[in-house]
Amino acid sequence: MTEAEQTTGTPRGADGVSGAPADERTAARGGRRIPALLAVAALAYLLDLGSKLFVVAKLEHHDPIQVIGTFLQFQVIRNRGAAFGLGEAMTIVFTVIAAVVIAVIARIARKLYSLPWAIALGLLLGGALGNLTDRLFRSPGGFQGGVVDFIATPHFAVFNLADSAIVCGGFLIVILSFRGLDPDGTLHRNSDEDEENDENDENGGDKGGH
Template sequence: MYIIPILIIILDQLTKYFSVVNLEGEAPIVLIENFLQLNYVRNYGAAFGIMNSQRTFFLIITIIIVFGIIFYINKYNNTKIMNYSLVMIIGGAIGNFIDRLRVGYVIDFIDVNFGEVYDFPVFNIADSFIVIGTILLVILVMTDNYEDKGKE
């Protein structure tokens, strides 16, 4: 199961490398007019740029969260899907952690907007896995499907 975060980290770092090489200092690459473009952005904060320039805080909190999740996975009888949601969060968190540690900010490049209605904040692959893992986690907890009740 721990291969999943490794694959997420590799995919995240490769796509960020691509964005630095091909997008930094360049005009955005439009993939779908008025919806999806690739646009290099340096994010010095957290999701959507909140808590700007709190690098040390994010490095420390990421370490605590990753080790907390690993402890939780190993201590409790979770369903497989619960563990998958948690390792997706780990992979995404470590992907952004590497950026903060290596360059001092998170590299974002996926830019989605809904025409004139809403311009979604720019994000990356790591962010996507954190969000997917978190949504899945919330659904599992709300439906009481996070614990493997067949094992004691």
């Protein structure tokens, strides 16, 4: 039995999740988390867009601004590569990848019942939309626009809030996957562990019957 099942005392059914009917399991998980996903994505996107508009208007073509000495500075550059300035010769490819990521998130959202997954996907969506907006509308345009980066730290590439959102969202997804939590709110286990635990349950039941 999974940790969630042990807590609730609900036996697993044929689907490996719960013995309760599908509509009861859905009610227990609550409604789909699309509003949470969209709220996180909108917040990440607006923060990224607002910060870029501000630094371009106030800081571009000026000397770097020291926020925390030389440890953290604001320095505006136009990046035509991927996150953190990687792959500047593949701007169109990264634009297509961003569009694909958005499409995949939209597909996953149809079965999204997990709040942590909604937050993670929202960060990815907001970050992808933020950098995609730059590629579409900033010079030279045509899916090759330069992304505005401005956060500079020592011995590291200059980046922006969209890059940070993408990294945080990806890191959270890795943690959720490692913990076995699926976007639909269910817990999955390794199949070998399932078989071993099921065998132990059966043996325990046989002993109890005698």
